[in-house]
Amino acid sequence: MSGSLNASSLARLLGAWNVGAAPAYRELADVVRLLVLDGRVALDVALPSERSLAATLGVSRTTVTAAYSLLREQGFLSSGQGSRGRTCIPHHGTRTAGGTRNGGDSASGHGAGTDALSTLSGPPGLAVPDGLLDLAYASLPASGEVVHRAFATALTELPALLPGFGYDALGVGPLRAAIAARYSSEGAPTTADQILVTSGAQHALNIVLRTLAGRADKVLVEHPTYPNALDAIRAAGCRPAPVAMPPDSGWDLDALEAALLQLRPAMAYVVPDFHNPTGRLMSDPQRRRLVRAAAAAGTVLVVDETLRELNLDAASAGRMAAFSSAVVSIGSLSKSHWAGLRTGWIRASEPLIQRFAAARTTMDLGGPVVEQLAAAHLVTALSEPLPARLEALRGNRDALLGLITEHLPTWQTERPDGGLSVWCRLPVPMSTALAVVAPDFGVRLAAGPRFGVGGAFERYVRVPFTLPPEQLETAVLALRGAQDRLERSPQLRRTLPAPPAAAIA
Numbered sequence: 001m002s003g004s005l006n007a008s009s010l011a012r013l014l015g016a017w018n019v020g021a022a023p024a025y026r027e028l029a030d031v032v033r034l035l036v037l038d039g040r041v042a043l044d045v046a047l048p049s050e051r052s053l054a055a056t057l058g059v060s061r062t063t064v065t066a067a068y069s070l071l072r073e074q075g076f077l078s079s080g081q082g083s084r085g086r087t088c089i090p091h092h093g094t095r096t097a098g099g100t101r102n103g104g105d106s107a108s109g110h111g112a113g114t115d116a117l118s119t120l121s122g123p124p125g126l127a128v129p130d131g132l133l134d135l136a137y138a139s140l141p142a143s144g145e146v147v148h149r150a151f152a153t154a155l156t157e158l159p160a161l162l163p164g165f166g167y168d169a170l171g172v173g174p175l176r177a178a179i180a181a182r183y184s185s186e187g188a189p190t191t192a193d194q195i196l197v198t199s200g201a202q203h204a205l206n207i208v209l210r211t212l213a214g215r216a217d218k219v220l221v222e223h224p225t226y227p228n229a230l231d232a233i234r235a236a237g238c239r240p241a242p243v244a245m246p247p248d249s250g251w252d253l254d255a256l257e258a259a260l261l262q263l264r265p266a267m268a269y270v271v272p273d274f275h276n277p278t279g280r281l282m283s284d285p286q287r288r289r290l291v292r293a294a295a296a297a298g299t300v301l302v303v304d305e306t307l308r309e310l311n312l313d314a315a316s317a318g319r320m321a322a323f324s325s326a327v328v329s330i331g332s333l334s335k336s337h338w339a340g341l342r343t344g345w346i347r348a349s350e351p352l353i354q355r356f357a358a359a360r361t362t363m364d365l366g367g368p369v370v371e372q373l374a375a376a377h378l379v380t381a382l383s384e385p386l387p388a389r390l391e392a393l394r395g396n397r398d399a400l401l402g403l404i405t406e407h408l409p410t411w412q413t414e415r416p417d418g419g420l421s422v423w424c425r426l427p428v429p430m431s432t433a434l435a436v437v438a439p440d441f442g443v444r445l446a447a448g449p450r451f452g453v454g455g456a457f458e459r460y461v462r463v464p465f466t467l468p469p470e471q472l473e474t475a476v477l478a479l480r481g482a483q484d485r486l487e488r489s490p491q492l493r494r495t496l497p498a499p500p501a502a503a504i505a
Contacts, residue, residue, distance in 0.1 A: 004045060004046035005041065005045050005046065005047055006052070007049075007053045007055070007056035007057075008056060010041075010047065010053065010056075011053075011056050014031055014032070017031045018057075022485060022489065025062075025063045025065075025066035025070065026067070028057075028063065028064070029067040029068075029070040030436070032047070032067065032071060032076070033436065036087050042087065043087055043088055043089065044086050044087065046085070046086050047068070047085060047087065050064045050065050068085060071085070072085060075088065075089065076088060076089065132439060132443070132444055133442060133444070133471060133474060133475045135444060135463055135464055135467075135475060136444050136445060137464070138277075138419070138420040138466060139339045139420070139464075140335070140338070140466050142340065143336075143338065146337070147337060147338055149377075150374040150375070150377040150378050151370070153373075154370050154377065155370065157373050158369065161369055161373075166366070167365045167366045168369075169361050169366050170197065171196060171198075171366070171367065172197070172376070174372075175343075175375050175379065176192040176195040176196075176197060176345075177192045178379040179195045179197075179331070179347070180192045180195050180347075182379060182382065183319060183321060183329075186319050186322070187322040188318075188347075190321070194347055194350055196346040196353050196356050196357055197344075197345050197372055198343075198346060198360075198367065199343070199364070199367050200339075200342045200344040201331065201344040202232065202344075204345065204346045205229060205232050206235075206236070206363070207346065207356050207360050208330070208356065209236040209267070210359045210363075211359040212266060212267055212302075212328075213236060213238045214237075214238075214266070215237035215238070216238070216239060217238050217265070218265035219233045219241065219265055219268070220243060220260065220267070220268035220299065221233070221240045221242055221243070221269050222243060222245055222251070222270055222275065223243055223245060223452055223456065224245065224277055224448075224451035224452050224460070225242075225269070225271065225276070225451060226451070229269055229304070230453065238267075240453050242453045242456075245278065245280075247425070249280065250282075250283075251280070251286055253286050253289050256293060257289065257290075260294060260296070261296065265297070265299050266299065266300065267299060267301075267302055268294055268299050268300070268302065269302045269304065270282075270302070270303055270304070271304045271307070272287060272303060272317070273304075273305050273308035273418075274310055274311065274314075274416065274418035276304075276420075276421070278423045279415075279416020279417055279419040279420075280414075281417040283317060284318050287317065287318065287320055288323055290320075291320065291324040291326075291327065295326065300326070300328060301320070301324070302327075302328045302330065303320040303321070303330065305331045306332040307335050307419045308331070309335070309382065309386060310390065311390070311417070312394050312397060312417065312418045312419075313394065314417035314418055321347060326349070328348045329346070329347040329348070330344065330345070330346055330347075332344035332345070333375055333379070335420065336385075337385065341371060341375060341378075342367075343367070343372065343375040393420070393465065396466065396467070396468065396469060397416065397465045399465070399469035399473075400463065400476070401415060403476040404463075404476060407477060408424075408480055408483065410427035411424045411427070412424065413425075421464040421465065422465060423460060423462055424461050424462070425459055426460065426461060428459070429459045430486055431448035431449065431457065431458045431459065431460060431461050432447045432448075432449060432458060433486055434447070434461060434483065434486065435447035435461075438479065438482045440482070440485075441478040441481045441485075442474070442478045443475050443478040443479060445461060445479075446461070447461065463479075
């Protein structure tokens with residue numbers, strides 16, 4: 001047990017908490033919750049009794065009782081004898097800030113703020129209640145008829161494979177050949193032996209990390225970057241080495257080159273094609289420079305191309321593998337077709353593919369055959385669903401940018417070249433607080449620090465434009481309501497730590 005917190009100590013931490021228009025019990029619960037998220041109130045600490053806290057704060061005991069009940073419902077206060085519940089973060093089966101159920105673990109081994117923030121920002125397996133608009137995921141529904149037809153065709157091809165064992169660590173031949181042909185058609189000559197099929201891009205990255213990076217090795221990443229990549233890097237025991245992206249556009253190649261030569265990281269993970277979360281596209285000259293710098297540093301350049309097909313209006317850029325045979329490319333059908341397909345791949349040199357296959361067998365023995373047969377048809381006819389999808393995404397993007405300009409005029413946005421989201425700069429560092437209160441207004445949001453290292457990006461938030469315009473309008477109005485609440489209750493923001501200067505520049 002970690003002891004207890006008396007009423008006077010908690011009152012000092014709360015500060016001027018009851019300053020907004022929301023009910024007092026809700027504001028009290030919100031501020032305590034953020035104190036736990038920030039780590040200023042430790043985990044497994046008994047809060048003051050309802051009677052003593054009410055007397056110290058000068059409020060009714062009913063207010064404190066209701067606040068504690070709300071914290072228990074959200075999973076931030078355990079049930080204990082009387083009113084002395086202990087602080088915690090949501091466990092499996094408990095409800096988070098938006099009434100969602102969390103399937104993750106507690107914060108063992110991590111800071112309370114980090115794990116709780118991950119919970120509130122949407123980890124895999126988190127169920128979204130009916131009526132809650134989910135902006136934590138930048139994904140599209142399936143390209144219905146196209147996917148269904150591919151699976152129908154795959155079922156007719158399945159009997160020919162049934163006499164075999166069904167295990168194939170490299171992937172079925174037709175899919176590997178289709179992926180290789182696509183790379184070859186885009187200036188990166190590739191054979192099927194240079195392709196390893198995986199169960200999605202995240203699976204691919206885990207295989208690459210297990211093969212190429214040892215524990216405590218540095219992995220260079222863009223800053224911001226894809227949150228699940230950071231999770232995979234940490235889970236592999238590696239240390240992410242962030243290199244800041246300019247706040248306005250492009251990549252800072254001077255900084256990337258300097259970091260590669262100074263740090264000599266084992267790997268560099270980059271998203272040059274409609275970068276997540278900014279939506280930027282790296283130019284060909286920048287790609288050449290990055291490839292040369294990685295080679296000079298002895299660093300394996302790992303390129304995430306999962307968003308490459310979602311080019312909304314940018315000039316095209318060459319495959320990174322076209323500039324160097326040493327590049328390791330990761331791809332997926334999750335963004336272009338449907339995340340439910342769980343089909344991805346690694347493209348690399350044949351010797352590396354063999355090493356990846358050997359590492360893969362310690363994790364699984366191969367992917368589902370029918371899904372791979374269907375994916376082969378989707379890769380071969382990749383252009384079929386894309387024009388209509390891209391046209392809809394352009395409309396969604398323009399609608400979202402217009403709605404933000406109209407209803408959230410203090411937010412600064414960058415028009416993405418492609419991808420599925422807009423990276424927004426907030427007027428003040430309030431991203432985590434916004435993610436905490438947004439579910440009360442019907443929206444689930446991924447807070448900016450999920451995309452960075454060391455608590456950066458409290459002044460940023462990613463907003464996907466995967467929903468239709470009418471739902472985007474509802475979501476933006478909800479975010480405006482959440483922001484108004486935070487502006488009326490500045491103590492909710494003051495409970496958060498000041499971000500590093502570089503993160504808010």
